């Protein structure tokens with residue numbers, strides 16, 4: 001009996017000794033709102049951070065409300081990342097309350113406000129990820145937040161952020177070059193909601209949208225008719241749908257133009273406020289930007305020129 005017990009004890013002790021990994025420092029638990037931010041926290045955090053993203057494929061952050069499950073997740077996270085600038089418009093109260101007990105980083109809010117586009121009133125356009133260089137700058141707040149929360153990982157976070165900044169700098173130059181291949185008169189991007197203002201400013205392409213900066217209102221018939229006028233007058237060949245916005249308004253535009261004998265094609269689906277399916281290229285920030293730029297160049301560049309084939313720096 002005693003021998004058997006000792007043998008059992010020995011076996012147990014050996015088993016315990018075989019799993020030293022369990023004793024390793026627990027990972028920092030981070031939560032991020034939109035996919036673009038989740039992707040960045042995952043890359044900069046590397047192995048030290050376990051990231052949960054709240055908003056998946058096709059989710060509209062302007063309308064997103066935190067579920068009870070989200071609130072539980074948020075209230076137990078070591079650090080929470082959001083864009084701020086009212087992007088997560090229906091989570092403002094939840095984030096505010098949470099900020100009393102958790103570490104909350106609003107990456108857009110921390111940017112120098114002179115770099116931001118202003119809406120009507122005194123609010124700022126939150127769609128900062130459309131200017132790759134500006135987004136890269138905003139991610140400094142991710143690096144700093146992670147270091148503040150986990151100082152012993154500082155070297156890792158710095159190295160990961162440096163590498164990612166380099167990838168983003170190459171991507172920014174690639175987007176500039178690609179968009180510049182569209183002749184100036186056709187360089188007009190017509191979309192459902194006004195998410196592409198920073199894209200317009202950074203890459204010299206005119207942007208026209210049916211709806212305002214938030215999707216939190218219906219497009220009026222008058223807005224649609226005014227845009228149909230522009231499409232017909234300027235012979236704009238394509239309009240774009242967005243993965244996170246219903247395509248109803250874009251269809252109304254095409255029908256309006258058709259009634260006036262001007263054919264408008266759908267230039268493809270753009271990822272505006274949400275990325276593609278996770279596990280695909282478009283499910284990463286870099287892949288999403290590349291997808292959008294390929295679609296825009298392909299739809300707006302006159303047919304006789306070949307489709308773009310160049311690529312930015314390879315991504316892992």
Ligand SMILES: [Zn+2]
Nearest residue numbers: 195213214273
């Ligand atoms: Zn938006």
